[in-house]
Amino acid sequence: MAEPKTKYDRQLRIWGEQGQAALEKASICLLNCGPTGSETLKNLVLGGVGSITVVDGCKVEVSDLGNNYFVDESCVGQSKAKCVCTFLQELNDAVKAKFIEESPEALIETNPSFFSEFTLVVATQLVEDTMVKLDRICRDANVMLVFARSYGLTGLVRNSVKEHTVIESKPDHFLDDLRLNNPWPQLRSFAETIDLDTSDPVVHKHTPYVIILVKLAEEWAKSHSGSLPSSRDEKKQFKVEDVELIKARMVAMDEDNYKEAMEASFKLFAPRGISSEVQKIINDSCAEVDSGSSDFWVIVAALKEFIANEGEGEAPLEGSIPDMTSSTELYVNLQKIYQAKAEADFLAVERRVRDILKRIGRDPYSITKANIKSVCKNARKLRVCRYRSIEDEFSTPVQAELQKCLTDEEYSYATGFYILLRAVDRFAANYNSFPGQFDSGMDEDISRLKSIAVSLLGDVGCNGSSLIDDLISEMCRYGAAELHAVAALIGGIASQEVIKLITRQFVPMRGTFILNGIDHKSQLLLL
Amino acid sequence: MANSATQPSRTKDLEKLFHRPGPLVAATFEASSEMINDLKEYVKVLVVGAGGLGCELLKDLALSGFSNLDVIDMDRIEVTNLNRQFLFRVEDVGKPKAEVAAKRVMERISGVNITPHFCRIEDKPMEFYSDFSIIVLGLDSIEARSFINSVACGFLEYDSDDNPVPETVKPLVDGGTEGFKGHARVILPGITPCFECTIWLFPPQVKFPLCTLAETPRTAAHCIEYAHLIKWDEVHSGKSFDPDDPDHMQWVYTEAVKRAELFGIPGVTYSLTQGVVKNIIPAIASTNAIISAACALETMKIITGCSKTLSNYLTYNGVEGLHTKVTDFVRDKECPVCGPGVLIELDTSVTLRKFIDSLKDHPNLLLTRVSVRHRGTNLYMQAPPILEEQTRPFLDQPLFELMGKTRKDIVSVTGMAGKADNKQSCSRKLRIVFKGADGVADMDTAGGA
Ligand SMILES: [Zn+2]
Numbered sequence: 001m002a003e004p005k006t007k008y009d010r011q012l013r014i015w016g017e018q019g020q021a022a023l024e025k026a027s028i029c030l031l032n033c034g035p036t037g038s039e040t041l042k043n044l045v046l047g048g049v050g051s052i053t054v055v056d057g058c059k060v061e062v063s064d065l066g067n068n069y070f071v072d073e074s075c076v077g078q079s080k081a082k083c084v085c086t087f088l089q090e091l092n093d094a095v096k097a098k099f100i101e102e103s104p105e106a107l108i109e110t111n112p113s114f115f116s117e118f119t120l121v122v123a124t125q126l127v128e129d130t131m132v133k134l135d136r137i138c139r140d141a142n143v144m145l146v147f148a149r150s151y152g153l154t155g156l157v158r159n160s161v162k163e164h165t166v167i168e169s170k171p172d173h174f175l176d177d178l179r180l181n182n183p184w185p186q187l188r189s190f191a192e193t194i195d196l197d198t199s200d201p202v203v204h205k206h207t208p209y210v211i212i213l214v215k216l217a218e219e220w221a222k223s224h225s226g227s228l229p230s231s232r233d234e235k236k237q238f239k240v241e242d243v244e245l246i247k248a249r250m251v252a253m254d255e256d257n258y259k260e261a262m263e264a265s266f267k268l269f270a271p272r273g274i275s276s277e278v279q280k281i282i283n284d285s286c287a288e289v290d291s292g293s294s295d296f297w298v299i300v301a302a303l304k305e306f307i308a309n310e311g312e313g314e315a316p317l318e319g320s321i322p323d324m325t326s327s328t329e330l331y332v333n334l335q336k337i338y339q340a341k342a343e344a345d346f347l348a349v350e351r352r353v354r355d356i357l358k359r360i361g362r363d364p365y366s367i368t369k370a371n372i373k374s375v376c377k378n379a380r381k382l383r384v385c386r387y388r389s390i391e392d393e394f395s396t397p398v399q400a401e402l403q404k405c406l407t408d409e410e411y412s413y414a415t416g417f418y419i420l421l422r423a424v425d426r427f428a429a430n431y432n433s434f435p436g437q438f439d440s441g442m443d444e445d446i447s448r449l450k451s452i453a454v455s456l457l458g459d460v461g462c463n464g465s466s467l468i469d470d471l472i473s474e475m476c477r478y479g480a481a482e483l484h485a486v487a488a489l490i491g492g493i494a495s496q497e498v499i500k501l502i503t504r505q506f507v508p509m510r511g512t513f514i515l516n517g518i519d520h521k522s523q524l525l526l527l
Numbered sequence: 528m529a530n531s532a533t534q535p536s537r538t539k540d541l542e543k544l545f546h547r548p549g550p551l552v553a554a555t556f557e558a559s560s561e562m563i564n565d566l567k568e569y570v571k572v573l574v575v576g577a578g579g580l581g582c583e584l585l586k587d588l589a590l591s592g593f594s595n596l597d598v599i600d601m602d603r604i605e606v607t608n609l610n611r612q613f614l615f616r617v618e619d620v621g622k623p624k625a626e627v628a629a630k631r632v633m634e635r636i637s638g639v640n641i642t643p644h645f646c647r648i649e650d651k652p653m654e655f656y657s658d659f660s661i662i663v664l665g666l667d668s669i670e671a672r673s674f675i676n677s678v679a680c681g682f683l684e685y686d687s688d689d690n691p692v693p694e695t696v697k698p699l700v701d702g703g704t705e706g707f708k709g710h711a712r713v714i715l716p717g718i719t720p721c722f723e724c725t726i727w728l729f730p731p732q733v734k735f736p737l738c739t740l741a742e743t744p745r746t747a748a749h750c751i752e753y754a755h756l757i758k759w760d761e762v763h764s765g766k767s768f769d770p771d772d773p774d775h776m777q778w779v780y781t782e783a784v785k786r787a788e789l790f791g792i793p794g795v796t797y798s799l800t801q802g803v804v805k806n807i808i809p810a811i812a813s814t815n816a817i818i819s820a821a822c823a824l825e826t827m828k829i830i831t832g833c834s835k836t837l838s839n840y841l842t843y844n845g846v847e848g849l850h851t852k853v854t855d856f857v858r859d860k861e862c863p864v865c866g867p868g869v870l871i872e873l874d875t876s877v878t879l880r881k882f883i884d885s886l887k888d889h890p891n892l893l894l895t896r897v898s899v900r901h902r903g904t905n906l907y908m909q910a911p912p913i914l915e916e917q918t919r920p921f922l923d924q925p926l927f928e929l930m931g932k933t934r935k936d937i938v939s940v941t942g943m944a945g946k947a948d949n950k951q952s953c954s955r956k957l958r959i960v961f962k963g964a965d966g967v968a969d970m971d972t973a974g975g976a
Pocket of ligand 1: 721725859865866
């Protein structure tokens, strides 16, 4: 057995020990283990999820050998769930793999409580009414649910969770939390100890740009009645003057710190206060906490109090600075000043968390320091995702959005596929087979699918819209084929969403992802 | 329809797309129940790389109707591959990736033949690459992509109107990932932009200035790179650093910790040391699966024509929600790799040796260690020694005569391109035009433009 830390090194660099621990605790249930399902699980087994349970009532047929990597010739006639489970287990013996030979539809009808034992259910290749039933069951049991479906050159992935909160959203590009236009007293007095006009050229070229900008902003404010520019014209003027000011301070052309200051001068205009996204979270009704509130919302409630009081409108300071040209000493000292402020902010939030916990009748130490610290560090990046129930989306989709996407030329295929993926299920309910599933009667299937699609558009209030005829023929050509490459793509996306949901890191997608496997102009529909 | 009605077919799902006509297919598509057979009979696919993408690609292609696959990779399996390279097991560590990957897929999927090549891509002759209908890339290095790109573009011929000759277009499908992000692209040399046309998409990695490392370190990475790039050489005179030797890595880590303590810099860990020194790109199974599947799907569509294809660059980003984007990049008409060729005017008297020398200083080429071929004939070969010896006498003959006294023709050259500290192998196409083909001798005129 390879040392797990080494085996998982490349992913630990992404989601860390904490993310890995969450994966190793998770138990995943898979419904239907065709290629879409087996490919989804493959990626999760490799990553080291705690346990998997494969549910499928079918026997392996010869046609499975052509699209599913997790069966082989020796499996024909045997339980598909058992065979796929056995081959998946080979990938990682740290995962507990189980199978249940039963049809998911039957399980949903007869044993809904079965699902409550799982962290997350991956439901593949289900038709519309089964999706609705399963969604209801999982919501009631607070089990996360991810739907995945492959169909010809199209397919979908849809997350369904009542509420998913993220602390470590780890966005790619995010403005550093430097407070250049609003320095706190310690940062200001540190800046005062540094003389920009020093005659020592070595010191001059090793003054970090954070200090340069804080000082220049102050100079500007002094000569403009004490405040930084606010109006658009003033800002424009400041930008010009500012760059000139910085340039004027340069004593040599090779002063990287002054070049960095010019490039970073836009950071002086980082908006003060909190973003509208954070505002929305602290104003959420869940932030009015009681004994039933989750730890996340208790900390958010404390955050809200902090912003209104000690924070003076700002979130806790993040406490880290980017690398910048500087002498080691100045950089390390600057770092310490940011860290000290972050620590002070954290302590204030922590006090408030403990008070709130007492107030709502919980053990004041039932939330760990580490957890509170993490929220403070990521306060500007918190995310709350809520998903409509499948039933609501299917019966009352957001009409304006659907209409807009249907007529958007770039994405009309993807949106058309969304409608048609629903239409083929109605077709199957009416005629006991999918359109084009058999070689005969193609023309009839096309016209039947078309009339079903038209009535479906009417049902969701898009009477005026129509679908491209070519797309309807194309959908019939697919004949419910589950192509391996499409299944691997859909399964890959589904597994990535599962990882984001379980680790509670990064941001899971909202809405429904519709694959357009023709030219890859796929679409995320927020319905 | 072949036998789908009576006998269950392995390829039931693929047949839906291959056997049936449709409105959104390629212009050349002919629905045919012989498609699977034709793929078996006539189509060979090369997968370059048997790593995170390569493993997925072999599986995906083998289950997309392709029976003849080759895979080339020079690496051996490491423990850190196992979280995503699903064809490998703990007991495979140390074995060649290409060989194990080929064996595993053939064991699982009957009727598929995969030939592994455990070697460097540069070690294969042009003929090797010309054998394939399409080349699919699962690589993590810019240099390797650039090399395969130049090989594929090397096969491209232009007609007298400077239009690409369709039979000489060797399609490439390229994928790449980093964490939750990735790209898939289709390169039809001469038609869509080649790797070199859009080289700006892959900016070179920024390195830390040495003076920062030596004088003003600020971050943990600075301390690590100091130990790795400066201190190692000071202490181990002459012995080169081997990133795969754990003792070497441990030494760098220990030195980095000492330096960090000296300067009061936090954050040096063993894991970060490895990451910085080896320039490790984080990688996960799901992203590799997504990108490989997109590449395999495009490969299937390009070869069979059963659907329109990606045009021509797909990006995927799953960091914040899910974003996919298709960009239709345009070709660089002046591209030295996929264009009609670099025009070089020569006097008829110029010898092959002078011609080769002139390529060294040509601003668009900067080629050294040059081998030259003309219409399938070796004019001069640097290696292997036996060929070098055979072709050496040609060096002092006029190129004009070696090329059969045609006034204007294409020669292909291979060699090392780039500046002194960053050379890489490549192949280039040159359009040679002879001035004054009536043959005025002037031995002082070196060739070149
Ligand atoms: Zn090009």
